Amino acid sequence: MVYKLKVNKKDYSVDATPDMPLLWVLRDLLGLTGTKFGCGMAQCGACTVHLEGEAVRSCVTLIARAAGKEVTTIEGLSPDSKHPLQVAWLEEDTPQCGYCQSGQIMAAAVLLRENADPTDEDIDHAMSGNICRCGTYPRIRKAIHLAAKLQKQGGTK
Amino acid sequence: MTNLPKSNRRQFLKAGALLGTGLVISFVVPARITKFGESAEPDPVASFAPNAYLSIGSDGGINVLLSHVEMGQGIWTTLTMLIADELDADWKNIHVHHAPPGQPYMHTLYGLQITGGSSSTWSEFDRYRQAGATARMLLIAAGAKKFGVDPATCKTENGMVISGEQKASYGDLATLAASLPAPAKVELRPASDWKYIGKGLKRLDAPAKVNGTAKFGMDMQFPGMLTAVVAHSPVMGGTVKSFDATAAKAVPGVKAVVQIPTGVAVLADHFWAAKKGKAALKITWDAGANASFNSVTQMEKYRALAATKGLPALNKGNVESALSQGGKVIEASYDFPYLAHAPMEPMNCTVKLGADKCEIWTGTQLPGIDQAVAAKILGFKPEQVSIDTVFLGGGFGRRATPTSDFVAEAVHIAKASGKFIKMVWTREDDMQGGYYRAAFHHKLKIGVDNNGYPTAWNHSIVGQSIFEGTFLSMLVQNGIDSSSVEGIADSPYMTEVKDAYVGLHTTKLPISVLWYRSVGHTHTAFVMETIIDQLATEAGKDPLEFRRTLLKSHPRHLAALNLAAEKAGWGKALPAGHFHGIAVHESFLSFVGQVVEVSVTNGRVNVHKVTCAIDCGLAVNPDGVKAQMESGIIFGITMALYGEINFKDGKVQQTNFHNYPILRMNESPEIDVHIVASTEKMGGAGECGVPPTAPAIANAVFAATGKRIRKPPFASIT
Ligand code: FES
Ligand code: FES
Numbered sequence: 031m032v033y034k035l036k037v038n039k040k041d042y043s044v045d046a047t048p049d050m051p052l053l054w055v056l057r058d059l060l061g062l063t064g065t066k067f068g069c070g071m072a073q074c075g076a077c078t079v080h081l082e083g084e085a086v087r088s089c090v091t092l093i094a095r096a097a098g099k100e101v102t103t104i105e106g107l108s109p110d111s112k113h114p115l116q117v118a119w120l121e122e123d124t125p126q127c128g129y130c131q132s133g134q135i136m137a138a139a140v141l142l143r144e145n146a147d148p149t150d151e152d153i154d155h156a157m158s159g160n161i162c163r164c165g166t167y168p169r170i171r172k173a174i175h176l177a178a179k180l181q182k183q184g185g186t187k
Numbered sequence: 188m189t190n191l192p193k194s195n196r197r198q199f200l201k202a203g204a205l206l207g208t209g210l211v212i213s214f215v216v217p218a219r220i221t222k223f224g225e226s227a228e229p230d231p232v233a234s235f236a237p238n239a240y241l242s243i244g245s246d247g248g249i250n251v252l253l254s255h256v257e258m259g260q261g262i263w264t265t266l267t268m269l270i271a272d273e274l275d276a277d278w279k280n281i282h283v284h285h286a287p288p289g290q291p292y293m294h295t296l297y298g299l300q301i302t303g304g305s306s307s308t309w310s311e312f313d314r315y316r317q318a319g320a321t322a323r324m325l326l327i328a329a330g331a332k333k334f335g336v337d338p339a340t341c342k343t344e345n346g347m348v349i350s351g352e353q354k355a356s357y358g359d360l361a362t363l364a365a366s367l368p369a370p371a372k373v374e375l376r377p378a379s380d381w382k383y384i385g386k387g388l389k390r391l392d393a394p395a396k397v398n399g400t401a402k403f404g405m406d407m408q409f410p411g412m413l414t415a416v417v418a419h420s421p422v423m424g425g426t427v428k429s430f431d432a433t434a435a436k437a438v439p440g441v442k443a444v445v446q447i448p449t450g451v452a453v454l455a456d457h458f459w460a461a462k463k464g465k466a467a468l469k470i471t472w473d474a475g476a477n478a479s480f481n482s483v484t485q486m487e488k489y490r491a492l493a494a495t496k497g498l499p500a501l502n503k504g505n506v507e508s509a510l511s512q513g514g515k516v517i518e519a520s521y522d523f524p525y526l527a528h529a530p531m532e533p534m535n536c537t538v539k540l541g542a543d544k545c546e547i548w549t550g551t552q553l554p555g556i557d558q559a560v561a562a563k564i565l566g567f568k569p570e571q572v573s574i575d576t577v578f579l580g581g582g583f584g585r586r587a588t589p590t591s592d593f594v595a596e597a598v599h600i601a602k603a604s605g606k607f608i609k610m611v612w613t614r615e616d617d618m619q620g621g622y623y624r625a626a627f628h629h630k631l632k633i634g635v636d637n638n639g640y641p642t643a644w645n646h647s648i649v650g651q652s653i654f655e656g657t658f659l660s661m662l663v664q665n666g667i668d669s670s671s672v673e674g675i676a677d678s679p680y681m682t683e684v685k686d687a688y689v690g691l692h693t694t695k696l697p698i699s700v701l702w703y704r705s706v707g708h709t710h711t712a713f714v715m716e717t718i719i720d721q722l723a724t725e726a727g728k729d730p731l732e733f734r735r736t737l738l739k740s741h742p743r744h745l746a747a748l749n750l751a752a753e754k755a756g757w758g759k760a761l762p763a764g765h766f767h768g769i770a771v772h773e774s775f776l777s778f779v780g781q782v783v784e785v786s787v788t789n790g791r792v793n794v795h796k797v798t799c800a801i802d803c804g805l806a807v808n809p810d811g812v813k814a815q816m817e818s819g820i821i822f823g824i825t826m827a828l829y830g831e832i833n834f835k836d837g838k839v840q841q842t843n844f845h846n847y848p849i850l851r852m853n854e855s856p857e858i859d860v861h862i863v864a865s866t867e868k869m870g871g872a873g874e875c876g877v878p879p880t881a882p883a884i885a886n887a888v889f890a891a892t893g894k895r896i897r898k899p900p901f902a903s904i905t
Contacts, residue, residue, distance in 0.1 A: 127530070
């Protein structure tokens with residue numbers, strides 16, 4: 031079946047079966063490999079993308095549900111990689127292996143949009159669906175706090 | 188180092204190399220690295236490659252080739268810092284690449300190309316600095332020639348050679364430098380001149396890891412490539428008896444189904460079709476030797492074995508007679524389960540097989556072995572196999588199998604199908620695919636003096652060997668696999684013990700086992716640091732003071748222990764219901780002390796804070812060392828609270844993160860890391876943060892509940 035998709039503000043049409051998860055559409059059909067496969071069952075958050083602005087686990091989001099809606103992946107978070115989270119992430123030297131980081135940043139982006147000044151508890155709540163086997167949690171926490179500050183200062187968009 | 192190329196084509200080096208297995212290999216050092224999938228066009232940029240670790244193009248681009256791979260530990264940045272500190276390069280122009288398999292990239296100590304053992308920084312400290320220094324001397328010589336001055340009048344600054352008013356960039360001098368003879372002697376800069384070493388630098392791989400452009404093995408995509416998903420035997424080590432692929436082949440997108448030694452592979456246009464095809468396979472399995480293997484009965488056998496005398500790993504005095512003198516004897520035994528590494532990126536490997544060459548893309552800690560294994564399967568010479576190492580989505584030891592299991596499987600699929608394939612394991616394949624930290628049992632009898640200090644120590648260890656039967660079998664001596672007893676036979680606590688026997692029973696089982704971040708120390712540190720804690724509390728002594736007494740002739744242990752205790756405020760009041768636990772352990776030439784603050788509520792263990800101190804000698808990239816401590820501690824908490832792989836009827840019971848949990852953000856403690864100012868011998872950082880964490884937590888749990896933990900994992904205390 032042919033589906034119309036809007037990913038990172040670009041229109042695509044893809045031929046896929048209705049049961050195909052958005053993750054594999056993005057990665058294998060559209061070549062957007064920034065979104066990662068970690069578990070395939072909504073356990074790890076590596077595949078987190080935005081669907082109409084909400085963080086979803088693309089490994090369990092069927093293409094039929096995403097069709098016609100706005101999808102944003104890590105590649106489309108910012109045109110110049112200068113989202114406050116990306117700036118803060120670098121400042122705190124957050125990534126290690128890096129494999130979970132796209133999903134972490136996409137989850138944090140929704141938190142930061144909804145909550146300009148998240149507490150540690152808010153961060154726990156928003157981020158505990160995302161596993162980092164390298165244990166970058168302390169730096170992710172710091173980076174989110176820093177990004178909140180940067181966002182407030184408006185120094186970066 | 189003398190082989191300076193004049194041509195603008197690829198430099199071709201030949202080297203006879205002993206690659207463990209005695210293979211002679213030759214290899215190419217690209218002057219300009221091709222991007223993924225790019226064909227190897229002649230290099231348009233003249234280049235200067237004074238050695239295998241570094242080349243400078245006439246465009247000023249500096250390529251650094253890494254003999255060690257980036258799996259999160261930060262070596263991409265640290266090795267580059269070593270070169271850059273000597274080279275005086277402009278950071279903007281530095282491009283970092285993983286080296287192909289080859290003689291110059293062999294570990295300086297281990298003699299094979301491996302990233303492991305927390306050894307990358309200290310083992311490359313001289314070699315990478317020398318690589319940078321050689322290049323700088325040649326560039327200075329080239330500058331002097333160009334300017335017509337004495338080299339002694341030249342200096343370098345940020346990618347330029349300067350003499351008086353005259354200046355030339357490294358790029359401009361590259362061709363000339365390439366024609367000059369290598370310097371006879373290379374002087375390294377004194378520590379006082381270091382710009383980066385000891386000070387640090389932000390991670391060079393981070394920008395690509397925050398915008399989705401970093402490429403992992405999983406991200407390899409090429410025109411014409413199919414995705415292969417493999418049906419593996421549910422019983423570990425089982426084989427295919429027969430299979431029916433009719434339904435699988437009917438799945439839209441499925442292109443082929445092939446049998447391989449480890450199962451049946453379904454090849455499709457994309458992962459989803461391949462996975463559906465796998466689900467549609469009908470396979471009859473021959474369960475093989477493991478059909479009745481159970482973790483519970485295994486541990487019972489281990490306990491029985493532990494009661495008998497093992498091969499000596501340490502033997503001094505007469506422990507049996509010392510223990511029968513009627514003094515106080517403390518007995519304990521411990522069980523440790525199998526553990527899966529569970530790196531975030533499941534195993535995968537991309538293989539393009541031609542008539543006489545094979546190209547492989549994967550994230551691997553052992554590229555040279557992978558190359559040799561692939562060549563053997565294909566009947567090729569190693570040089571017919573190229574390995575392009577991309578970023579590893581975590582390693583922790585799993586991406587260094589002596590059998591190259593995941594590379595071998597992918598090569599078998601390519602060979603059987605004749606197709607260009609990317610093999611992708613599901614999380615379930617990864618979790619159940621073997622190569623675990625081995626299950627172990629320890630049994631101890633310790634005689635103590637009137638003050639409670641140990642005087643006699645009888646210690647039995649039972650478990651599988653990692654090294655036996657591999658290219659590292661030389662690490663098994665007199666029947667003792669050093670990785671089974673490290674941290675016990677050589678424990679500083681044994682120094683003052685007069686009578687000691689550490690006996691090892693090495694079991695042989697068809698379950699594949701492997702080094703796992705901090706290897707033997709994952710269990711030995713737990714045993715040592717919890718039993719020492721117990722000796723202290725039974726003697727009515729403070730666990731910190733007790734350790735200080737026992738470690739009095741071990742200054743580096745003491746330094747790490749004392750700094751951690753001081754920073755944590757050991758002995759000071761904590762919030763109600765919070766308790767401290769402490770541990771110190773040496774591994775991979777580094778010394779780490781940790782104090783953990785824990786509460787136990789409704790039987791549930793919460794870790795609030797970990798204070799850590801490390802003595803690793805010179806910390807080349809101090810923030811990188813801190814990051815590795817944080818990472819190791821969180822790895823250690825997962826292991827302590829959750830880590831467990833069990834077998835029932837030969838089947839691994841855990842499948843994915845819902846039943847093999849990994850610590851999450853909401854459980855992640857505050858971590859405070861301190862580096863001991865030290866001029867001692869350099870050690871590693873990637874693994875040594877792990878061992879003290881679990882015992883420190885267990886000791887805090889004892890302080891909270893009065894219960895001694897003998898059987899991790901222990902998320903809940905009953
Ligand atoms: S891959 Fe989707 S949550 Fe893990
Ligand atoms: S950075 Fe490696 S899993 Fe998070």
